[in-house]
Amino acid sequence: MIEKEPRYRIVARASAAGILFPLSIVAGYLLGRWIGRALGAGEWPAFLGAALGVAAGFWNLYRLLRGLEEPDARK
Amino acid sequence: MKLSASQWLLLSPELFLTTAGLVILAISVFFDKAKEEFLAFLTILATAVTIGLVLLVSGQHGHENPILGGMFVVDNFAIFFKLLMLVSIVLTALASVRFVGSAPYPGGEYYALLLFTGVGMLFMVSGNNLVSIYVALELMALSSYILAGYFKGEIKSTEAALKYFVLGAFSSGILLYGLSLVYGMAGQMGLPELATLLAGAEKSNLLSVGILLILAGLLFKIAAVPFHVWVPDVYEGAPTPVTAFFSVGPKLAAYAILARIFYVAFPRFHADWSLIVAVVSAATMVVGNVAALLQSNVKRMLAYSSIAHAGYALLGVIGFRTEFGLWGILVYLLAYTFMNFGVFALVVFLETKGYAAESISDFNGLARRNMTAAVVMLVFLLSLAGIPPTAGFIGKYYLFSAAMKAGYAWLAVLAVLMSAVSIFYYFRIAAAMFFSEGEGAPMRSSYALTTAVMICAVATVMIGIVPQPIVEVLRACVIKTP
Numbered sequence: 001m002i003e004k005e006p007r008y009r010i011v012a013r014a015s016a017a018g019i020l021f022p023l024s025i026v027a028g029y030l031l032g033r034w035i036g037r038a039l040g041a042g043e044w045p046a047f048l049g050a051a052l053g054v055a056a057g058f059w060n061l062y063r064l065l066r067g068l069e070e071p072d073a074r075k
Numbered sequence: 076m077k078l079s080a081s082q083w084l085l086l087s088p089e090l091f092l093t094t095a096g097l098v099i100l101a102i103s104v105f106f107d108k109a110k111e112e113f114l115a116f117l118t119i120l121a122t123a124v125t126i127g128l129v130l131l132v133s134g135q136h137g138h139e140n141p142i143l144g145g146m147f148v149v150d151n152f153a154i155f156f157k158l159l160m161l162v163s164i165v166l167t168a169l170a171s172v173r174f175v176g177s178a179p180y181p182g183g184e185y186y187a188l189l190l191f192t193g194v195g196m197l198f199m200v201s202g203n204n205l206v207s208i209y210v211a212l213e214l215m216a217l218s219s220y221i222l223a224g225y226f227k228g229e230i231k232s233t234e235a236a237l238k239y240f241v242l243g244a245f246s247s248g249i250l251l252y253g254l255s256l257v258y259g260m261a262g263q264m265g266l267p268e269l270a271t272l273l274a275g276a277e278k279s280n281l282l283s284v285g286i287l288l289i290l291a292g293l294l295f296k297i298a299a300v301p302f303h304v305w306v307p308d309v310y311e312g313a314p315t316p317v318t319a320f321f322s323v324g325p326k327l328a329a330y331a332i333l334a335r336i337f338y339v340a341f342p343r344f345h346a347d348w349s350l351i352v353a354v355v356s357a358a359t360m361v362v363g364n365v366a367a368l369l370q371s372n373v374k375r376m377l378a379y380s381s382i383a384h385a386g387y388a389l390l391g392v393i394g395f396r397t398e399f400g401l402w403g404i405l406v407y408l409l410a411y412t413f414m415n416f417g418v419f420a421l422v423v424f425l426e427t428k429g430y431a432a433e434s435i436s437d438f439n440g441l442a443r444r445n446m447t448a449a450v451v452m453l454v455f456l457l458s459l460a461g462i463p464p465t466a467g468f469i470g471k472y473y474l475f476s477a478a479m480k481a482g483y484a485w486l487a488v489l490a491v492l493m494s495a496v497s498i499f500y501y502f503r504i505a506a507a508m509f510f511s512e513g514e515g516a517p518m519r520s521s522y523a524l525t526t527a528v529m530i531c532a533v534a535t536v537m538i539g540i541v542p543q544p545i546v547e548v549l550r551a552c553v554i555k556t557p
Contacts, residue, residue: 021245029284043280050284051351054249054291055301061245062304065238 017064021057028053082142084135085149088128088157089197095121096190103183111175111182115523118168118186122193126161129154145265146204155405155552156200156331159412160324164193167320169527170420173519174316178226185225189320192218196328200335205254205264208332212250212296216243219325223313235312242295242305250292256285269340278344286341290348293336296329299389300358303382307366310378311433318374319419322381323412330388330408338395338554349393353483356393359386360493367500372433373422376500377415380459383497384411387474387490394477403477405549407470410538414458414467417531421452423524425516437516441508445518449508451532456501458535461494466538469546 032049036042078086099117132138132149139150167189175182195215202208220243224236254264260282263269273282295302310318337348363383370376388411391404425437442449458465471494478487507515538545 021248043283046280047283047287047347047351050287051291054288058242058245058295058302059304061242062238065241 013064013067017061020060024057024060025050025053028056078142081135081137085132085138085142086147088125088132089194089201091128092121092125092190092194092197095125096187096194099190100183100187103181103187112172114182114186115168115172115175118190119165121190122161122164122168125193126158126165129157129161141203143207145267146207147198147201148203149201150554151552152331152335152405152554153201155549156327157197159409160193160196160200160327163320163324163327163412163416164189166416166420166527166530167316167324169523169530170319170416170423171316172523173521174314174423178314180225180227185222188218188222188225192222192320192324196324199328200331202332202335203266205258205266205269205336208336209247209251209254212328212332213247215325215328216247219243219321222317223309223321225314225317231312232314235309238305238312239309246292246295246302249288249295253285253288253290253292256281256288260285266336266340270342273341273343283344283347286344286348287351289336290351293329293333294355297326297333297385297388298382299355299385300362300382303359303362303385306382307375307378310381311372311374315374315419315423318378319416319423322377322415322419326381326385327408327412330404333392334395334401334404335554337392338401342395345396349395349481352389353393353486356386356389357486357489359383359389360490361386364493364496364500368496370500371435373435373437373504374433376435377418377422380497380500381415383493384415384459386493387471390474390478390483390486390490393483393486394474394481397477397480399473399477399480401553402546402550403470403473405552406473406542406546409545409549410458410466410470410535413531413534413538414455414465417455417528417535418452418459420524420528420531421448421455424448424518424520424528435503435507436511436513438504438507439511439513439515441515441518444515448518448520448528451528452508453505454532454535456505458539460498460501462498464539466535466542469538469542473546 028049028051029046030049033043033046035049036045039045095117099114102117103114133151133154139148141148168186171185175185192215195211195213195218198211199208199215202211220236220240223239224233226232257269258264260279261269261272261276263272291302298306310321313321341348360383363379363386367376367379367383370379388404388407391400391407394400394403441452454465458467461467461471471490475487475490478484478490
C-alpha cells in the first residue's frame, strides 16, 4: 500500500520551490558577476549566470511537480 | 479615448470572437439539450465570420496605423498570424466534434474556451506595447490551462493542466519581471518608442537582464530547451484535439510576439541576444530529436518533435537582420501549422476516448485497413522531416538560408543533421503503417475530422509544389521596421 505524503510536507516543498525560484536567478547573476570580475571577463558571465539561474529555478519547479504526481499516473 | 468607425472596424474581429464565445457559453448554460455538434457548428461559423472580418480589415486603407494610443496595430504581419490562428481554431473545432460529443463533459465550455484562447491570440499578435501583449498572453494562457484539463475526471488530464498552469505561471512571472526591468530602465512600454529610446542609450546591466528574462519567458511559450520539459507531459495528458491545437495555435502567437518584440524593440541588442538564441536553438534541435528517438508513445514522440521544430524556427529569429529571417519564420510557421495539425488529427482518428492511440503499435497495418489515411499520414511525416516536395522542405529551406546568411553556418549544418535524425523516428510510424502485420487501434472517422485532415493535406502538398506565389505573399507580411 502506498502511503500518502502529509499535507504539511507538500506545502513545505512547494514553498521551498517558490523561494528557490527567485533566489536561483539572483544567486546565478551574483555568482556570474563575481566570476566575471575575478577573471576580468566583463559582464557576460553575469548574464550567463542569470540565464542558468532561470533554467535551474524552472527545473526545480518541474521536479516538484513530478514528485507530486499520483504514482498510478506516472509512467 | 474616442474611436472612429474605421478604428472600430480594426477591432471588430476580436470583438466579434469574444461575443461569439459568450453566446456559445450562454447557449450551453440555458439550453441543456443543445447538441455538441450544433455548438461546434456555431464555433466554426463564428470563426469563419471572424476570418471574413480580418480580410475586410486587411483591405481597409491605412489599417497598419496603430490605434488605442499606439497599443494595438493591425499590420500585414498581424493579419497573417490572425488568419493562420483562426484557421487553426476551425481545424481544432472540426477535429473535436466526435471527441467532445462522446465526452461526459459540457461542450459549451470547451468551444467557448477555444474561442477565448483565440481572442487572446488575436490581441497578442496585434500588441504594440509590452502591457497589451502581456495581458493578451494571459488571456490566452488561462483559457489554455482549462482546456488542458477538460477531462476533469481523468487524472492524466488534470495533472497536465496543473503542470501547465504552474510552469506557465512561472514563465509569466519571469516575463513580467523582465518587462518591469525594461520599463524601469527605459520608462517606455510601446515597442517603437522603446526602439527609438534604446537606439542611442548606453547599455546597462539591468536592461540586459530584463531583455534576457523576457526572452526566457517567451522561450517557455515556444517550448525551447531548457524550458521544454512541460511539453511531453502536457501533450500526453491533454485531450488529443487540444494537444493538436496547443502544438500550433499558442505557439504561433508566441512566435509572433517574440518576433515583434525583438525585431521592433530590441534590434540594437541583436548581437547579444542572437548568440543566446543560437545556443538555445542548437540545444533544442538536439534534445528534441534525440529524445523523440527514444519514445514509444506517439503523443510524446510528436511532443518532442514539436520541440525540435521550435529549434528550427529559432534559426529565423537569429537571422532577423537577413532577408530570410522573419520571412523564413512566416513561411515555416505556415507549413508547420498544417503538417503538424494534420499528424495530430490522424492520431485522433485512431482513438476512442481521448487516449487510445498512444503507442506506435496502434498504427500497425493502417495501410491495409485504410490506404488513404496511411498515405496522407506519410505525406505529413515526410513534410515534418523536411523532404521535398512538401511544405516542410520549403519552410526549412528559408530558415536554414537565414542561419547561413547570418553567419551561423555551423547551426545550419547541425539543423540539416538533426533533420536527418528525425527521419528515423518519423519512419517508425510509417513502417508500422505499411509493413507491420500486427493489429492496430480501430479507426473512428467522422466527416468533420476527415475534412480537417484533408484541409491540412491539401495545404501541405500545395505549399510544397507551388510555393512561389504563397512565399511572395508572405514577403509582404514582414514587419517594415526598423
